[in-house]
Amino acid sequence: MNLTQHYDQLYKTSSEIISTGKYSIDSELKNESDSRFGITLLIRPNDEIKANIHSFLNELRKAEPEQYFYPDSDIHITVMSIISCSSDFTLNQISAKEYIEVICRSLVDVEKIQIHFKGITASPSALMIQGFPxxxxxxxxxxxxxxxxKNSGLQQSIDSRYSISTAHSTVMRFQEKLHDPKKLIEIAEKFRDYDFGEFEVKNLELVYNDWYQRKSTTRVLGDFGLR
Incomplete structure (x- = not known):
């Protein structure tokens, strides 16, 4: 997949949807009884990258203070959704140790992973930082x-929703009606090619998480350092 083309097409389609007021509001964000949980292998960007993301989020907050903004602790890149979030899944259904063993086998001889966060893209209900390995x-x-x-026999739902191939990080979701959709897109345009920085991935985390990767409900099951 050509990531640049993918992000560009996503932005073109979604920015038009947002500008014309046809965007989607995520009604589950304020649902305190949301019980969708899953297992995810993820990457967390370093503090320097997060600080650079702040400048973008601060501008968005001024224009749309009632929306949902990811705190530093929750910003991530999904490496693999191993068990997709579902209200049918609970942690006691699996042995975390077995999942850790499969991940350790998969990481043998993995060279360093470098990711460049440059520019932003959008969906009809969110704004994301573009990541380029x-x-x-x-x-x-x-x-x-x-x-x-696939060969392990363990419970998993890899690629059941879609086959992951990007390295983006969602940083804002729409939880209320937007005050000014066109103003939001103006801010997005300003950061469309903004260089948020590059970082080398030092470790991966296996987590039990809710749909939004909130720290308050996340449980770290394994931490895997990279060479």
């Missing part, structure tokens, strides 16, 4: 995870 290492790891979990 420097090479095929992340995709190769994902393919190895797919193969190893």
């Amino acid at each position: 420097s090479d095929e290492t992340l995709n190769n790891l994902r393919n190895r995870l797919r193969e190893n979990f």
